[in-house]
Structure formats: structure tokens, C-alpha cells
Amino acid sequence: MTDFNILHFDQLDSTNTYAMAHLDTLQDRQIILSESQTAGYGRFKRIWNSDAPENIFMSIVLKPKLELNENCPIANLTQYMSLVLCDIFEQYDVHATIKWPNDVLMNDAKIAGLLSEASICDNHLKGIVLGAGVNLNMSADQIQRIDQPATALNLVTGIQIDKDDFLENLLEFFFEDYESLLKIGFPAIRERYIQRIPFLGKRITVNMQDRTKTGIAGGFTEIGCLILKTESEGEVIITAGDVIL
Amino acid sequence: MDLNVIKKLVKLVENSEIDELEVQDEGLQIRISKGKSGMMVSASQPMFQIPQSAQPAPIAVSEPVLVPASAGGSEILSPMVGTFYQAPAPDANAFVKEGDSIQVGQVLCIIEAMKLMNEIESEVSGKILKILVENGQAVEFNQPLFLIEKA
Numbered sequence: 052m053t054d055f056n057i058l059h060f061d062q063l064d065s066t067n068t069y070a071m072a073h074l075d076t077l078q079d080r081q082i083i084l085s086e087s088q089t090a091g092y093g094r095f096k097r098i099w100n101s102d103a104p105e106n107i108f109m110s111i112v113l114k115p116k117l118e119l120n121e122n123c124p125i126a127n128l129t130q131y132m133s134l135v136l137c138d139i140f141e142q143y144d145v146h147a148t149i150k151w152p153n154d155v156l157m158n159d160a161k162i163a164g165l166l167s168e169a170s171i172c173d174n175h176l177k178g179i180v181l182g183a184g185v186n187l188n189m190s191a192d193q194i195q196r197i198d199q200p201a202t203a204l205n206l207v208t209g210i211q212i213d214k215d216d217f218l219e220n221l222l223e224f225f226f227e228d229y230e231s232l233l234k235i236g237f238p239a240i241r242e243r244y245i246q247r248i249p250f251l252g253k254r255i256t257v258n259m260q261d262r263t264k265t266g267i268a269g270g271f272t273e274i275g276c277l278i279l280k281t282e283s284e285g286e287v288i289i290t291a292g293d294v295i296l
Numbered sequence: 297m298d299l300n301v302i303k304k305l306v307k308l309v310e311n312s313e314i315d316e317l318e319v320q321d322e323g324l325q326i327r328i329s330k331g332k333s334g335m336m337v338s339a340s341q342p343m344f345q346i347p348q349s350a351q352p353a354p355i356a357v358s359e360p361v362l363v364p365a366s367a368g369g370s371e372i373l374s375p376m377v378g379t380f381y382q383a384p385a386p387d388a389n390a391f392v393k394e395g396d397s398i399q400v401g402q403v404l405c406i407i408e409a410m411k412l413m414n415e416i417e418s419e420v421s422g423k424i425l426k427i428l429v430e431n432g433q434a435v436e437f438n439q440p441l442f443l444i445e446k447a
Contacts, residue, residue, distance in 0.1 A: 071415075094411055096385040119375040121437035126376065126409035152410035167412045171375045172401065173419035179412070259379070260386055260432045274377065275410060290434055291379040291408040 055222050060085040065092055065101075066110035067182040071168055074178045079114035082222065091184060093166050094293070100197050105188030105205075105214055111225070113179040115233050119171065124236035127275050128181055129153040129165040131232045131240055135224045136163050136185065137247055139217065143208050149247040150294050151268075151277050159296070160202035162186050185221075187212040237275035245271070250296055255279070257292040264289070369425050372418065372442040374435045378409035382431045390431075396424045397447075404442055407435065422447040 091101030186203035266281035
């Protein structure tokens with residue numbers, strides 16, 4: 052994988068933690084890869100199971116020169132990455148779906164999770180760390196120890212997945228349309244994204260820390276936020292939350 | 297919100313049957329009310345004055361309802377649309393609380409937009425005078441988050 056600048060570790064606390072701690076010195080498009088993580092995490096520091104070395108634990112450091120404004124596309128990078136993952140899974144003849152904003156599911160079980168972090172000071176974007184955990188090769192036992200419905204690509208396809216091939220594809224696909232996503236934002240992926248969202252038009256609940264909202268998933272705003280049609284408050288725009296199907 | 301918009305709003309209230317109109321736009325809150333003494337415009341922030349000569353009707357500009365940021369503090373604004381969190385996780389300690397001293401580069405909060413967790417660092421050192429939004433609240437681009445007294 053000569054095209055990409057990869058920093059490879061046997062073990063880290065988490066690739067995101069490492070990248071955020073070294074954000075000032077890491078280059079744009081630096082990839083941080085670890086065979087395992089001792090403290091992998093997702094949203095709100097929820098544990099991401101990271102002991103299967105044939106899975107992907109990766110962070111991409113991005114330092115685009117962008118002005119921060121109400122349409123800034125940096126929040127759409129994980130949505131874009133979730134689509135890239137779906138496209139790669141198609142090469143294995145597997146159809147994946149997306150749970151807004153960016154969980155990748157197969158048969159309603161999670162196969163990949165994305166969490167990005169950014170550092171902003173004085174309206175200046177210092178950098179973004181796009182973290183991805185992808186379950187490529189796991190045993191049924193390992194899957195059962197995860198506290199939510201989960202799966203791995205080898206279990207769905209019945210074959211061992213070559214991690215290096217997968218990773219190279221992932222990075223190539225990601226950087227292919229990365230620039231156009233930054234230029235155009237969510238509209239660049241809107242149509243393809245919607246096709247991967249089976250819950251549109253259905254009744255869903257969204258958990259938001261101290262409260263929940265229930266309604267019909269109505270669609271997405273121009274910047275990719277979820278529009279929820281509720282009975283009590285009418286249309287509500289959700290910028291962050293966990294969708295419960 | 298520019299002055300012409302406010303003028304139009306004043307006219308709207310004046311010529312209508314409503315007595316009071318409250319408008320909020322990009323952190324600026326304006327109340328226009330019709331009283332015996334004429335039209336009244338009050339704004340939460342920032343402080344501004346409407347030139348009376350430019351108005352066909354008598355206009356009285358009242359004292360601002362809230363202390364404006366310009367009265368000795370500076371504001372940290374939200375760099376994006378998202379959800380405001382005071383702490384990295386629901387059960388974790390808040391990054392900062394009112395009265396805390398802060399340094400340049402210190403993380404003050406997280407603004408989440410679709411699982412992009414944006415750590416917002418302070419561009420100044422000083423003291424947190426007021427936290428202007430609630431934990432878990434949706435915020436707009438450029439919405440004031442913190443009022444800071446510069447050191």
C-alpha cells in the first residue's frame with residue numbers, strides 16, 4: 052500500500068486517542084492503524100470491542116483548508132465513509148444498510164462503527180480524526196460478547212477476509228471522492244445515501260442523552276441532519292442522537 | 297439582522313393589530329412592542345441603537361434586557377450547527393464550569409454534528425463568566441456558547 056502514509060502499531064489505547072493527541076504534528080491524510088486497541092471507543096466513550104486482530108482499527112487524519120460555516124461539510128465525512136464501506140461490501144456480494152448517521156449494518160447487526168473527532172479553536176479547524184472500526188474476521192464467540200447485535204464480514208460471507216486488500220480498497224475509495232464531498236457537501240452523496248437508509252418513512256425513536264423523540268423518519272436536511280415528523284412538535288431537525296429502530 | 301429588517305418589523309407591528317413581536321435570529325433577540333408612549337424596541341444582544349430620525353413613528357430604545365457581551369466579556373461562538381455537550385460523556389465531569397479560570401487552547405465543550413465530536417478550544421485565557429447554553433441543547437452556527445472575561 053505505497054499510495055498511503057500508514058503509521059502501523061501493534062497495540063494502542065485507541066487510534067483516535069493517538070491521532071487527537073498528536074494532531075498538531077501529524078500530516079494531512081496520515082493513516083493510523085493498530086492491530087488491537089486497549090481502549091477503543093465510540094460515541095460518548097462507549098466501548099468498541101477491539102481484540103480481534105483481523106479487524107480494522109483505523110483513524111484517518113484530515114486537515115482540509117475549510118472555512119467553518121453553517122454548511123461546512125466536515126460533519127458529512129462519516130456519512131460519506133459509511134457509504135464507502137457499503138460500496139466495498141458490495142464487492143463481497145453483501146448488501147449493507149446505514150443507520151443514520153453512519154452505523155453500517157448487515158441484517159440489522161452492526162458490522163462497522165465510525166466516530167470522528169475534530170479540534171477547533173477561534174473558528175479555525177486544526178484537524179479531523181475519522182475513526183473506523185470494521186468487523187472483518189471474528190469468531191461467533193467474539194460476536195456474542197458484544198452487547199448489541201453485531202456481525203463480521205467473514206461470518207456473513209463464509210470466507211476469511213484479506214485485511215490488507217480490504218484496507219487498500221477502503222482508502223482508495225475514500226480518497227476518490229473525498230475532494231468533491233468537501234466541495235459539495237451532503238448533496239454530493241444524498242441520493243446514494245438515502246438508498247441505504249431503510250428506515251425512511253418508518254416510525255423511529257431517537258435517543259438524545261436525557262430525552263427521546265419518536266416520530267416518522269421524514270428525510271434529511273441539506274446538511275444531512277435527520278428530519279423527524281413528530282406528533283407533538285411537528286417537524287424536528289436532529290443534529291445528533293442514537294436512532295432506535 | 298440588519299437595521300432595515302428591524303425597521304420593517306417595527307412598521308409591521310405598528311400597522312398591525314398585534315401589540316408585541318419577538319424575533320430571534322443568530323443569537324440576537326429583539327422584542328418590538330406597541331405602548332402608549334409609542335413603539336418600543338429592545339434587544340438582548342448585541343447592543344445597538346436605532347436612529348430616531350430615520351423612523352416615521354416615535355421610537356424609544358429601551359435598556360437591553362440582558363447585559364450585552366460587550367460589557368467586559370468576550371463570547372465563544374459555535375463554529376457549526378450541532379448539539380452542545382459540557383462533558384465528553386454523560387457520566388463524565390464537565391470540561392469547565394462558571395467561574396473557572398481557563399487557558400488558551402483549553403477544551404471548553406464538544407459540539408456534536410452527526411458523530412463528529414468537535415472539541416472547542418478557548419482562543420483566550422481568562423474566566424468563564426457564564427455558560428450560555430444547556431447541556432444537550434441544539435445550537436446554531438455562530439450561537440454564543442460562553443461569556444468569557446479575558447485575563
